[in-house]
Amino acid sequence: MKCFNHPNADAVGTCSQCGKGGCRDCIEDVGGALLCENCLNLHRQAHQEEEQSIAADRRVIMNRSKRIIAFTVILAIGGIIGAFSIASGQPNQSGVGIMVFGLGYCLPCMYLGVPKVWGMWRGFWKKIGCFLWATPIGWLILFVLFFYIPLVGGAVYGGLGGGIYEFVRHLRIARGKF
Ligand SMILES: [Zn+2]
Ligand SMILES: [Zn+2]
8 A cells, every 4th residue: 555645655654533544744643543634633632622611610720719719708807897897886795806806797697608518519419309398387498408417517618718729729720739
């Protein structure tokens, strides 16, 4: 067999994609598969597009974490300012520490903790396929299970360090470490 490109040169192999025979100059070994010039270009192009789409997906994830971080910081600063402004209007300012803790720490921690526990909770029920309850009591139980428990669980998780864990996790994601 002769090269598809050089009629005088002997083919050293056939392209694994299109089956054309190519000489040493016209066919290349790409990770164990032989590819002709044309197919190699297509392969590179597809590879590049794939990388671009992965990079775009990563950017979306990173931007989401950046927004979460920004909102958490705003919430914490706003909470602390709010706590001091509420306290400053009162003659007895002994409660300011509790309010700073509540609004500056617990509130942002809830914001970080609840969606996490919420997602785990929903994933759990999805996994066991328990979704279609048609009685009012069923709906009430559903409401408690689906809203109350992840809300309280998320707040507890957030307050007991989960908030800080989530914050650090989002910082890492925002910097592209995932
Ligand atoms: Zn080919
Ligand atoms: Zn050739």
